[in-house]
Amino acid sequence: MTQSSARRQEYEIELPPLGDLPLHRDVSFGQRLWQQGWLRKTLILVVLAVVWEVAARVQGNDLLLPGFLQTAKAFIAGIGSGELPVKVWVSLKVLIKGYLIGLLLAFVLTTLAVSTQFGRDLLSTLTSMFNPLPAIALLPLALLWFGLGEGSLIFVLVHSVLWALALNMYSGFLGVSDTLRMAGRNYGLKGLRFVGYILIPAALPSILAGLKIGWAFAWRTLIAAELVFGASSGQGGLGWYIFQNRNELYTDNVFAGLAAVILIGLLVENLVFATLERVTVKRWGMQR
Numbered sequence: 001m002t003q004s005s006a007r008r009q010e011y012e013i014e015l016p017p018l019g020d021l022p023l024h025r026d027v028s029f030g031q032r033l034w035q036q037g038w039l040r041k042t043l044i045l046v047v048l049a050v051v052w053e054v055a056a057r058v059q060g061n062d063l064l065l066p067g068f069l070q071t072a073k074a075f076i077a078g079i080g081s082g083e084l085p086v087k088v089w090v091s092l093k094v095l096i097k098g099y100l101i102g103l104l105l106a107f108v109l110t111t112l113a114v115s116t117q118f119g120r121d122l123l124s125t126l127t128s129m130f131n132p133l134p135a136i137a138l139l140p141l142a143l144l145w146f147g148l149g150e151g152s153l154i155f156v157l158v159h160s161v162l163w164a165l166a167l168n169m170y171s172g173f174l175g176v177s178d179t180l181r182m183a184g185r186n187y188g189l190k191g192l193r194f195v196g197y198i199l200i201p202a203a204l205p206s207i208l209a210g211l212k213i214g215w216a217f218a219w220r221t222l223i224a225a226e227l228v229f230g231a232s233s234g235q236g237g238l239g240w241y242i243f244q245n246r247n248e249l250y251t252d253n254v255f256a257g258l259a260a261v262i263l264i265g266l267l268v269e270n271l272v273f274a275t276l277e278r279v280t281v282k283r284w285g286m287q288r
Contacts, residue, residue, distance in 0.1 A: 066252040074252035075259055084241070088260055091222055091237030094150055098157025099218050103211075105158065106166040111195050114173045123170060127163050135160035135221045139228055153225050160221040161214040168213065172206025173199045205281050212273050216265070223261055 033039055049068045056067035066074075078084030109126070112119025135156045142152035176199055184198035200207065226239025236244070238257055245253035 063249060063251055066255055070252050071255040071259060074250075075256040078253065078256050084256065084260060087236065087238045087241040087257075088264065091226065091239065092264075094153045094237065095157065095218055095222050097150075098154040098222075099161055099215065101154065102158040102161030102214065102218070103165060105162050106169060106210075106214075109162075109166050110169040110173065111192065113170050114195065114199065115191065123166060127167055130159065131163035131167065133159075135217070136224050136228075139225060153222060156221055156225050157218050160217040164217055165210040165214040168206050168210025169203065172203030172210075175206065176202040208273065208277060208281065211276075212269070215268060215273075219261070219265060219268075 053068040056062075056065045056070075059065050062070065075084070109119070109123050113123040114120075138156050138159055139152070142155045146152040146155055173195075180198055180202050184194050189197055222237070223239040223242075226237045227243045238260060242254050242257035245251075245257065
């Protein structure tokens with residue numbers, strides 16, 4: 001069979017000139033402001049404060065619900081007297097100790113889990129047993145074993161941090177691609193060097209998520225524990241400050257203590273963890 005059709009003539013289509021169309025869309029000043037995340041979050045907080053103040057005025061009982069302005073005055077007075085910063089520092093010292101110990105234990109368990117079959121069985125068994133167990137349920141044992149002090153608080157903090165962080169870290173390690181694993185093996189990486197150079201950087205999004213979850217668990221567990229047996233090393237922390245003012249019916253100080261808990265959570269989330277994500281996983285293109 002022969003092809004008798006002739007080759008089609010080539011031709012060009014001339015496109016009309018673009019003209020003087022603007023290359024960039026004009027964005028108003030208001031739109032540029034609205035694109036700022038800090039401004040949107042601040043607006044949300046302002047709206048919540050207004051709703052709180054209106055609800056308190058409608059309710060009309062300062063003993064049950066002090067307004068936002070009254071709470072702000074109590075918060076400023078607590079900072080000015082030095083009582084509130086001291087309570088916050090006492091709580092943060094205990095929190096940092098328990099958090100670091102829990103982080104270290106989670107790293108050890110996860111390293112064993114990715115290295116040996118026994119480590120995997122150990123991590124799976126321990127997390128199945130202890131992860132569903134509320135940390136606050138261990139308070140009676142903590143009192144028996146460590147007494148009324150910092151040791152009991154650190155014990156329940158380690159429990160609240162360890163399992164959530166270990167699970168997230170291990171799931172992140174399992175999600176590392178085989179290509180990266182083979183690249184590490186080809187370079188002769190084994191043991192801790194393989195974990196440090198290959199697994200941790202690749203699993204960093206999951207690790208950071210576990211760090212944030214562990215921080216949230218630890219912070220609320222500490223406040224709850226201090227509400228129950230609060231004094232540590234002769235001093236009470238922020239939870240004990242809230243409990244004492246509740247007994248004395250200083251509800252504005254109770255709300256000031258709760259505001260301090262919330263503010264510390266916001267600062268840690270938006271300064272510490274957001275900065276870590278920005279300089280690592282977001283900079284590396286691993287997260288939006």
